[in-house]
Amino acid sequence: MAEPLSVALVGIGKIARDQHIPALNADPDWTLAATVSRSGGVDGVENFADLPQMLEARPDIGVVSLAVPPVPRFAMAAAAIGAGRHVMLEKPPGATLAECHALSAQAQAAGVTLHATWHSRMAHGVAAAKEWLAERELKRLRVTWKEDVRRWHPGQEWIWQAGGLGVFDPGINALSILTEILPAPVHLSRAVLDFPGNRDTPIAAELDFAHPGGAEVSAVFDWRQEGPQTWDIEAETDAGTMRLSDGGATFRAEGAAPVEGPDREYPRLYARMAELVRAGTSEVDLAPMVHVADAFTLGRRRVVEPFDW
Template sequence: MTATKIAIVGVGKIARDQHIPSITRNGAFELSATVSRHSGVDGVENFATIEELLAGRPDVGAVALCMPPQARFDAAWTAIKAGRHVLLEKPPGATVAEVEALIAAARDEGVALFATWHSRYAASVPAAKAWLAKRQVQSARITWKEDVRRWHPGQEWIWQPGGLGVFDPGINALSILTEILPQPVRVTAAELQFPDGRDAPIAAQLQFAGASGETVSADFDWRQTGPQTWNIEIETNDGQLKLSSGGAEMTIDGKVMMQEADSEYDGIYARFAQLVAETSIDVDLAPLVHVADAFMLGRRIVVDAFEM
C-alpha cells in the first residue's frame, strides 16, 4: 500500500514531541511537507502558508493541523475545499459552530475529517469503558492539575479568547469522561478563575449531573508545580475505578489492573489512516460542548495576575 503524503501545519512543541514521531512510526503516512513561518523539519519542504502548500504540493493528500485553535478553522476549511484529508489537533476549534461547519464541508467534499482526542487513546481508557458498561455509576471526581509553564512555555495564545486557558488540558479529562461513562452527563455549575489581565481561566471547578442521579465534579488548575496530577475516580454500585497518569494506569478498588507507557498519538494516526482509507468522518463534539457550557454557566472570579 502506498503511504499517504501528509503535511504538518504548525511546527510547535506538540508537533515535534508527538505528531512527528508517530507519523514516522506509521507506515500509512509519509511526512512530506510542513507549514510554518518560524521553523520547519530538517529535510522536509516547508511553506509559509497553507495556500502555498496546497498549490505547490498537489501530491500531499492529508494535513495535520497543529496550530492554536483560533486559527484552525480557516486552515481546515481551505484544505477540505482543496480535497485534502484533515486531522485536527485538540480542541478541534475555537467554537462548536465552526467545527460543525467543517463536518458539513468534509461531507460535501468527500474527504476524511478527524477531530482528535489524544487522551482517549491512553492505554487504560478502553478497559475502563468496558468495566463501567456493566455497572451503575454513582459519582465521579476529576482532578487535573499541571504546570502551564512546563507544558506551554512562552505560548501566549492560550490566554487569549478562544485559547481555552486551563481547559486546554482540562478538555483531555472531559474527553476521557465522555468516552467511558455509560450515560452522558451535563454541566450544571462552574466557577472559572481568570488571572487579572488575562482572557482565559487558569483554574476551573465544574459540577455535572446525569439523568440517573450520578454526579461528577472536576477540579482543573494550571498552577501546580512538582508532580503533575491527572486522575479520574469513579464510584459505582460495584467498586471504585481510578484512572491516573492521564489514563495510562487503571486501578479497581486500589488494585492495579493496567499500567502502560504512553502511546496516544500512535493510536491517533492508526485511526486517521483508517479514516483516510474509508474516506470517513470521526468528530465527537461532546468534550468541546462541555467546555462551552462551562463558559456559558460559569461564574467568573478574578485572581492574582499570572506571568509565563
C-alpha cells in the same frame, strides 16, 4: 500492504515536535511529505511559509494535519478541505462549536475525511475503564486535572488570549475521557471559573455535572500545580472503585486486571486517521467541546491574582 499516505503537518511547535513528528516517522502507513511553518520545519522535509502555498505546490499530498492553535485553525481547515484534502484536527477541533459544525458539513459535501482527534482517549487505560463502568451503577466520579502551565506551555501567550481556552486546553483532555467512558451522558449544571486579572482565559475551573442516574460527577482543573502533576479520574460504583491516573495511562479497579503502558496516544491517532481515509469516512465527536462551551456560558467568573511567566 497499502501505499503510505502523504501528509503535510501544519504548525511545527512543541506538540508537533514532541508527538506528531515521532508518531509519523515511526508509522509505515505515513510519509511526512511537507511542513508548513514560518519558524522552521523538519530536516529533510520540504517546508512552506503558508498553507495556500503548500496546497498549490503539492497536489500530491492528500492529508493535512493541523497542529496550530484553535483560533486560526478554521480558515486553514476550510482551505484544505476546499482543495480536496483530508484533514486531521489537533484538539480542540476549533475555537467554537459553530466552526466545527461548518467544517463537518464542508467535508461531507466535498467527500473528504475530517477527523477531530482526542488524544487522551487513546491512553492505555481508557478502554478498560469504559468497559468496567459499563457493567456497574455509578455513584460518584471525580476528575482532578492539575498541572503547571509554565512547564507544559512555556511562554505560549495564545493560551491566555480569547479562544485559547486557558486551563480548558488540558481540561478538555479530561472531558474527552469522561465523555468516552461514562455509559450515560452528563451535562454541566454548575461552573466556577478563575480568571487572572490580566488574562482573557481561566487558570482554574470547578465543574459539576447532572447525571441521569443521580450520581455525583464533578471536575476540578488547575494550572497552578507545582511539583508532582495530577491527572486522575476516580469513580465509586455499586460494585467497587476505579482509578484512572497519569492522564488515562494507568487503570486500577476492584475485580479487574491493571492496565498500563508507554505513551502511544499519537501513534494511535494517526492509525485511526489512516483507517478513516481509506474507508472514506469522518469522525467528528464534539461532546468534550460542548462541556467547555457550557462552562463559559454557565460559569460564574472569579478574578484571581494576575499571572505572569
